[in-house]
Amino acid sequence: MTFWEYIKQAFNGFGWSDVLELVIIASVVLFVFLYSARHNSLFYTYVLAAMGLIVFAVTFADLGSFNVILLLLLLILYTFGTILLFNAELKRDVFKRSWKSLLHTFSMSGEGYDLSEEEVDANIANIVKACQNMSKADVGALIVVVRESISDSVLESGTMINAVISSELLETIFFPKSPLHDGAVIVKGNKIIAAGCYLPLSQEQTLAKELGTRHRAALGITELNPTVTAIVVSEETGIITAVYDRQIKRYLDGQNLTKALQYAYNMELPSSRDTFWGVDGHAE
Structure with missing residues (x-):
């Protein structure tokens, strides 16, 4: 019996339940394969390819009830493997869709956002002034602007300040001999909430080599929380960079x-935000 005759014979006894089973398995395999490839997890991609071949072989094997059990086991492995390996990416994708719909509705409402346009302009001017001064002096900085909320673990990793934003205070915090200069400053509304905070580092493998730990931390926090914007001042080059929803804008004036x-x-x-940052969430 040739291979094609075997395939034809295997499909002769197929019913709707068999077709549905194959469609479900194929869909899960394809989703995880594409997701892993998109996030550069090559090893996991190869594992999935091997497991896909096993699924294909088992489907056409006459193994009775064991066939169903093995397929269910593989489906469970796919699901848990994806959740464990891509926990951060899945969380970011879910948060991005839910947070964006909420933010379009509630805009500037909430604690810390009862500010006039003039007050917001003053906060922005202070941050810009501090970043430009630190850029000229080759002082590194990482500032995270929070629109709604941020993980308690991030805040607890630093020192709570709860002080009104000023360019002088920001420059003092990031002064090289300051005990808080290595961490991130968390800003919400018109307040510096905390300083010296540690952020999760992105595992993105395609990040440019000239981007250092601060840039990787900025990308990492926007991966986990797509509503925040991170500003980085490079102490090596003085280049100012902004990161939002995994997108990177460098050489900012x-x-x-x-x-x-x-x-x-x-x-x-x-x-307007889509025009500035681009669409689809890809870094430059």
Whole structure:
């Protein structure tokens, strides 16, 4: 019996339940394969390819009830493997869809956002001034602007400050001999909430080599919380970078940094934000 005759014979006894079973298994395999490939998890991609071949072989094998049991076991392995390996990415994708719909509705409402347009402009001006001064002095900085909320574990890793934003205070915090200069500053509304905070580092493998730990931390926090904007000042080059929803904008001057911060404070329409940051969430 040739291979094609075997395939034809295997399909002769197929019913709707068999077709449904194959469609479900194939869909799960394809989803996880594409998701892992998208996030550069090559090893897991190879494992899934091997397991897919096993599924294909088992489907056409006459193993009785064991066939169903093995297929269910593989399905469970796919599911748990995806959740464990891509926990951060899945969380980010889910949060991005839910948070964006809420933010379009509630805009600047909530604790810390009862600010006038003039007050927001003053906050932005202070952050821009501090970043430009630190850029000229080759002082590194990492500032996270929070629109709604951020993980308690991030805040607890630093020192609570709860002080009104000023360029002088930001520059003092990031002064090289300051005990808080290595961590991130968390800003919400018109307050510096905390300083010296540790952020999760992105595992993105395609990140440019010239981008250091601060940039990887900025990307990491936006992967987990797509509503925040992270501003990085490089101590090596003085280049100012903004990161939002896994997208990276480098070489920012005062005007573009102001625009990024306006989006961070949700002062612009979503369509304008898409024009500035681009669409689909891909880093430059």
